[in-house]
Amino acid sequence: MSHGSALTQKARYRSHCTGNGHQTSLQQLAPAEDQHPVPDADRDQPRLEAAVFERLGGTVDYCAHPVGVASILPATDHLVVRVDPKLGPRHRLPEHSLGALLPTQYIGTKESTEGPGGIVGARLHRIDTDGLHLNLVGTTARVVLAGPTQNQWRSILADHRAWCTDHDLAPLWDAPKMTGAERDYLSQDPTWWKERAEAAWVASGLLRRIALFHTVTKPYCVKYWQHGLGWKFELCYEHGVSVNHDTLIDHLTHPKWGMALQVKRDFCACKPCDCDGGAERSCWFTLAPQADHGEVVIHFRRTRAGYKTSDVYERLVAAGAEPAWLEQALPAQHGRLAQQPTLATAKPRQALAVRNQIS
Secondary structure, eight states: OOOSOHHHHHHHHHHHHHOOOHHHHHHHHGGGTTSOSSOOOOTTHHHHHHHHHHHOSTTSSOOSSGGGEEEEEEETTEEEEEEOSEETTTEEHHHHHHHHHSOEEEOSSSOOOOOOBSSTTEEEEEEETTEEEEEETTSOOEEEEESSOHHHHHHHHHHHHHHHHHTTEEEOTTOSSOOHHHHHHHHTOHHHHHHHHHHHHHHHHHHTTTTHHHHTSOOSEEEEEEETTEEEEEEEEOTTSOOOHHHHHHHHTOTTTSOSEEEEEEEOOOOSSOTTSSOOEEEEEEEEESSSSOOEEEEEEEOOTTOOOHHHHHHHHHTTOOHHHHHHHSHHHHHHHHTOHHHHHHHHHHHHHHHHHHO
16 A cells, blocks of 8 residues: 555545545544444344345446446445446446345246345335445345436336336335335345345445455456355456556555455466567466355456457447446457547447437
């Protein structure tokens, strides 16, 4: 970490983790200088955050920020998640995420062995100017999805409710208590759900630091998925871009403010030259809790020389990625477009036209 006053260092760490600006982070920390820059979630909060982390829809296409999360506002008893407006060039991420988060039950005539959809036990508490509030039934856990306006959220919710009706899905997100379908689903393997609850702090901690994958390192694509009680990540970099995996790992496991994870360097192929002909390179790290489930495996993959990223670049532009970030994450592609004024200006205009068509 860089030198500076204690408050400045904490604000810098918070800014890197949450995606909020440095001055904003300073203002948030100044009233109580002893507060943690990224506080841990308490009580049942990690369970809800882990479920949200698992089901956020930003990994199925390119978004302006890693996994579609523009910024985070963490507190011990709640979490605000500001989502990107776009999922790829055509879809709305808030609408897609809502479909993955809100629980439903199939009530059609076709035979189905699947349990409830969405997050079991999640409830839509309210929609207000802060965003859409999700609660976990029977607890005080709360996650607020921000980004769209209050009216936009109401419209998205109405569309989703109508979609559920058309597809024989009964909404469970309004039920005041746990429904029979949800209780039956959880009772099938109580040991598994208990272990998941015990490991939820890992996913919660990652979600509260998700901006690190955008601020201290510059992969053009971040994907993750659940693996048992742990998580696997794949970060893709354009050839020639510094992978900076040590910087990312150091932030995740910072001795004062990071997560309680032990680092193991499984394999590293970093070299200071293209002496291998510009071949693809991979580095693997495992971050494991000391005495718990929930290890995190991160695969840093840098593409081979000559790997085409033009389609990736166009999808990121259409999803609203900032030019300054694109210049760092995809410098070769960005440089080629910069040398072609007509093409460089046409792409954003085409992306804007697409955005206007679906607005």
